[in-house]
Amino acid sequence: MKIQVITLFPEMFKPVLETSMLFKAKDKKLVEYLYINLRDFGLGNRKTVDDTPYGGGDGMLLKPEPLFAAVEYAKEQDSKAKVILMTPRGKTLTQAMSKKLSKEKDLIIICGRYEGYDERIASIVDEQVSIGEYVLTGGELPAMILIDSVVRLIPGVLGGENSAEIESFSDGKTKEFPQYTRPEKFKGMKVPEVLLSGNHGEIAKWRKNQQKN
Numbered sequence: 418m419k420i421q422v423i424t425l426f427p428e429m430f431k432p433v434l435e436t437s438m439l440f441k442a443k444d445k446k447l448v449e450y451l452y453i454n455l456r457d458f459g460l461g462n463r464k465t466v467d468d469t470p471y472g473g474g475d476g477m478l479l480k481p482e483p484l485f486a487a488v489e490y491a492k493e494q495d496s497k498a499k500v501i502l503m504t505p506r507g508k509t510l511t512q513a514m515s516k517k518l519s520k521e522k523d524l525i526i527i528c529g530r531y532e533g534y535d536e537r538i539a540s541i542v543d544e545q546v547s548i549g550e551y552v553l554t555g556g557e558l559p560a561m562i563l564i565d566s567v568v569r570l571i572p573g574v575l576g577g578e579n580s581a582e583i584e585s586f587s588d589g590k591t592k593e594f595p596q597y598t599r600p601e602k603f604k605g606m607k608v609p610e611v612l613l614s615g616n617h618g619e620i621a622k623w624r625k626n627q628q629k630n
């Protein structure tokens with residue numbers, strides 16, 4: 418999967434996407450991250466990307482021309498990619514959405530910034546996505562969250578786990594059961610007896626029961 422990110426702050430992504438599983442996914446060539454700096458599509462000598470809102474109001478909005486030009490550039494690399502706009506006004510990201518997106522061939526993700534963007538960008542976007550009921554300063558952190566949740570579902574990314582195991586949590590509602598590792602006793606807290614029993618039937622029953630709480 419090729420993921421192109423349109424942002425004014427490409428440097429925010431590298432520490433996150435170049436670490437741990439997200440880096441391993443790239444290293445295994447299961448995913449490719451490309452950053453498109455919106456500033457490069459800014460207008461005039463000053464590479465302007467924002468302007469004041471019609472009708473008045475606080476703050477600046479991302480202008481349509483640089484946004485359209487950046488998306489057109491990304492589409493030239495990848496005409497079939499799905500275009501996603503990160504915005505607090507979008508549909509809230511769910512595990513089901515991530516699963517669907519993980520089956521896409523490629524993605525183009527636009528990060529909103531400042532106080533907003535010119536609404537006309539919506540006309541060339543396939544989906545508007547939010548990550549929850551709160552407002553952040555920009556779409557960069559939400560984009561990284563979306564990328565993390567999508568990339569881990571690409572077959573081969575989570576090497577050690579089998580897909581059935583991933584599947585069982587993939588509705589996003591079924592909680593993971595609590596787990597323990599050595600030592601058996603730590604600061605007076607003991608690992609539940611059933612997990613030490615070797616009785617696989619009882620262990621499975623206990624885990625299922627724990628997921629209901």
Ligand code: 6GU
Pocket residue numbers: 503504505529546547548549550551552553554555556559560
């Ligand atoms: Cl996608 N963007 C911003 N700026 N704030 C958010 C968000 C997105 N999702 C939740 N809050």
